[in-house]
Amino acid sequence: MPGAEEIWLPLVDEPIGGIVRQIQEQEPEIARLVDSPHRVLAFRTFAYIRVGLMLGQLLLEHDVRPSDGSSDTWVDSLLADPEHREAIAREVRAVAEEIAADPRYAHEETLGPDEGARERFRAFARDRLDGA
Numbered sequence: 001m002p003g004a005e006e007i008w009l010p011l012v013d014e015p016i017g018g019i020v021r022q023i024q025e026q027e028p029e030i031a032r033l034v035d036s037p038h039r040v041l042a043f044r045t046f047a048y049i050r051v052g053l054m055l056g057q058l059l060l061e062h063d064v065r066p067s068d069g070s071s072d073t074w075v076d077s078l079l080a081d082p083e084h085r086e087a088i089a090r091e092v093r094a095v096a097e098e099i100a101a102d103p104r105y106a107h108e109e110t111l112g113p114d115e116g117a118r119e120r121f122r123a124f125a126r127d128r129l130d131g132a
Contacts (some may be wrong), residue, residue, distance in 0.1 A: 033100035036108035
């Protein structure tokens with residue numbers, strides 16, 4: 001039996017990871033809500049699961065035209081409908097809000113620098129650029 005370090009399972013199977021990533025990029029509030037390592041992991045895990053379930057549900061509830069030989073998938077066909085795309089985005093936002101409200105993550109440090117560190121860097125950069 002292989003050791004744990006020899007087993008690798010992708011956490012994201014496209015296109016679900018791409019869909020969640022695109023929604024995150026379009027909605028910066030999500031990054032603020034899931035701003036710690038454990039929150040990010042929980043968010044991605046549950047967002048991928050819930051988006052996958054929603055896509056399956058949409059596939060069962062709506063007719064998808066057969067492939068015309070193009071590279072479009074059934075997922076692309078479903079997401080071409082703005083109502084479906086918005087339903088998926090709402091689900092992703094809901095996951096972020098649920099993770100942010102979870103008290104288990106309340107005392108975690110955020111990812112990246114805090115506002116004080118950012119301001120110190122800006123001051124440093126201004127000093128360096130002005131002196132150059």
